[in-house]
Amino acid sequence: MTRPKSIAALTAGLSTAERLTYAVGGLLIASGVVHFLVLVISGDSWDGPLSFRKPTTFGLSFGLTLITITWVASYVKMGVRLRTWLLGFFGAACVLEVALVTMQAWRGVPSHYNLxxxxxxxxxxTLAVGGAVLVVTIVTLTILSFRSAPDTAPSMRLAVRAGLLCLDAALAVGVAMIAKGMLLVFEGQQQLAYATGGSLKPEHAVTMHAVLVLPVLAWLLTFTRWSERRRGQVVWLGIAGYALAAVLVVLGLT
Structure with a gap:
């Protein structure tokens, strides 16, 4: 039976790239927290393209996602050099996205759809280029996750694959939002782009963090006395439950 990885085991033997991306992820989360405090103290509105909501949510989401991807990638079979490049590109893109959104918020201008x-x-x-890098790295990691990884328990492999596929869906939704907004901009409907470009945010959010929730579920199950077969069944139930929640959000029933 596969032995569970404790927190100490997870942090032991980390590569330089992994330590760096974990640290950068923590800094991005800290940035999100700071901007949430700025938002509260300033009395700024949560809504609108000029709100400090954007650096808050971008910092928190990208920081958490970077940490998650660094951890999840440890369960995917790949060479050290490829892992370093993937984490490096993904981390750099996360920093770029958060930095540009934050800069525009402090400048008092919209970051997206603004020409x-x-x-x-x-x-x-540049935000669009950063988004493209995110898509390429996550799609690559998803493909790699379907390679044989004998050192990873089947339940964890299942959770990682399902989580990455959901993240792919989240990125696709993000691309759709940007495309929708830019089409409106090119049609001369700038304000409508700001008002409706983010209409798919709930769908984007709910699919984004399955890559954390499902592997964490599989990891917690390794601390039980259940067989691998039962742990796999529970992960399947978790996937079904998460899929149901996503469908309810898409249908606007939550």
Whole structure:
């Protein structure tokens, strides 16, 4: 039976790339917390393209996702060099996205769908490039997760694969939101883009963090006395439950 990995075991023997991305993820979360405090203290609105909500949510979400991907990647079979490159590109893209969104919030201008000035247009396009890097790295990691990994319990492999597939869906939703908003901008409907470009945020959010929830469930199950077969069944139940929650969000029933 596969022995559970304790917190100490998870942090032992980390590569330089893993330690760096864990640290960067923590800094991004700290940035999100700081901007939440700024939002509360300033009395700023939670809504709108100029709100400090954006650096708050981007810092928290990207920081948590970077930490999660670093951990989840440890269960995926790949070479050290490839792991380093994937984590490096993903971490750099996360920092880029949060930094640009944060900068625009402090400048008092929208970060997305904003082509008002040459500089703002460069920022918007750079955000798109960063998003493309995120998509490529996560899709690559998803494909790699379906390779044989004998050192990883089947229940964890299942959880990782399902979580990454959900993250792929979240990225697809994110791309759809950006495309929808930019089409409106090109049609001259800038304000409508700001108002409706993020209409798929609930679907984006619920699918994004399955990559954390499902592997954590599989990891916690390793501390039980259950057989691997039963742990796999529980992970399948977790996947079904998460899928049901996502469907309810998509249908607007939550």
């Amino acid at each position: 008002e000035t040459t500089f703002d247009g460069i920022v918007a396009r």
